[in-house]
Amino acid sequence: MQKLSGKTALITGGNSGIGLATAKLFVEQGARVTITGRDATSLEQARASLGADVLALRSDAGKVSEIEQLMSTVGEHFGQLDVLLLNAAAGSPAPIDLTTEEQFDAMSAISFKGVFFAIQKAAPLMRQGGSIIVTTSITNQVGAPNFAVYAACKAAARSLVQTASLELAGRGIRVNAISPGPIDTPGFGRWDVPKEVVDAARTEFTNRSPSKRFGTAHEVAEAALYLASDASTYVVGAELVIDGGISLLM
Ligand SMILES: NC(=O)c1ccc[n+]([C@@H]2O[C@H](COP(=O)([O-])OP(=O)(O)OC[C@H]3O[C@@H](n4cnc5c(N)ncnc54)[C@H](OP(=O)(O)O)[C@@H]3O)[C@@H](O)[C@H]2O)c1
Structure with a gap:
């Protein structure tokens, strides 16, 4: 039996x-799924791979006006929404002393402000x-050198999940987080640094992981499916860690 039969879902990013693997699952x-992103080409490729019933919309997750427009379009298309996965994020590593105000604002717009207003508007x-499911990160629990803003935004998002879950529980809406560790996606390593730096990070994560490998996007999608489905109806305000155990050693 299908676990999301008759349900509607919106997945940002x-x-x-991870977002594409979750949309597929x-x-x-x-x-019935709507996906968002900024890049028209990969949006169309994703829509084609997912099937004709999937709606693919360009929408910047860091802009409140676009979030409002998105929710309005989703409302017209679906009527109501059963599942919202706030997953969009982007950014490159930078030490604190080299982080610009522009980088700070861009990162926090997508990973914190956008999450807040998407919850409000949805x-x-x-x-x-x-x-409602928010993709956080295991970096929100530990020091994350060169990812100060990213990690702090993910910690803010985790906090928001707890408060939003309490504010929305009375309306029968659950809010939870999925917290990935190192996951093999196009986003991991799409950083503005030399390839050797990315390769070194990949090797270090693999060696440090008790599982000795990166996770797959599908493994994270399975966690999102659990939180989206009626299998998790008593799970409220939780953060589900999917990291092969690496955060236990951090
Ligand atoms: N991979 C990991 O190791 C890892 C670990 C911990 C947490 N995470 C989290 O997992 C989530 C998914 O990451 P991923 O690894 O799957 O990366 P990914 O393959 O790069 O996917 C990121 C998605 O976010 C979208 N996106 C970025 N900025 C956006 C914006 N301003 N508005 C709308 N969409 C935007 C991208 O689409 P466009 O480029 O078209 O905008 C893309 O679809 C993120 O929240 C990330 O922080 C990943």
Whole structure:
């Protein structure tokens, strides 16, 4: 039996990596899915690979006006929303002393401000029994050299999940987080640094991991499916870590 039969889902950053793998799994499990991203080409490729029923919309997750427009379009298309996965993120590593105000603002717009306003703007669309899921990161629990702003935004997002879950519980909406460790996606290593730096980071994560490997986007998607489905109806305000155990050693 399909786990999301008859449900509607919106996935931000659904044209790549974890978001795309989750969109694929949600479609397989019977959901009607909308994905977002900024890049028109990969959005169209993702839509073609997911099937004709999937709606692919260009929308910047860091701009409140675009979030409002997105929710309005989703409302017109679906009527109501059962599942919202706030997953979009981008950014490159930078030490604190080299981080510019522009980089700070761009990162926090997508990973914190955008998450806050997406929850606010989507809440009226969410059906009783709905599930909001935020993709955080294991960096929100530890020091993360060269990822200060990213990690702090993910910690803010984790905090937001707890407060939003309390504010929305009375409306029958659950809010939870999925917290990936190192996951093999196009986003990992799409950084503005030499390739050797990315390769060294990849080797270090692999060696330090108790599982001795990166996770797959599908493994994270399975966690999102659990939180999206009625299998998790008593899970509220939680953060599900999918990291092969690496954060236990950090
Ligand atoms: N991979 C990992 O190791 C890892 C670890 C911890 C947490 N995470 C988290 O997992 C999530 C997914 O990352 P991923 O690894 O799957 O990366 P990815 O393959 O690069 O996917 C990121 C997605 O976010 C979208 N995006 C970026 N900025 C956006 C914006 N301003 N507006 C709308 N969409 C935007 C991208 O689409 P466009 O480029 O078209 O905008 C893309 O679809 C992120 O929240 C990331 O922080 C990943």
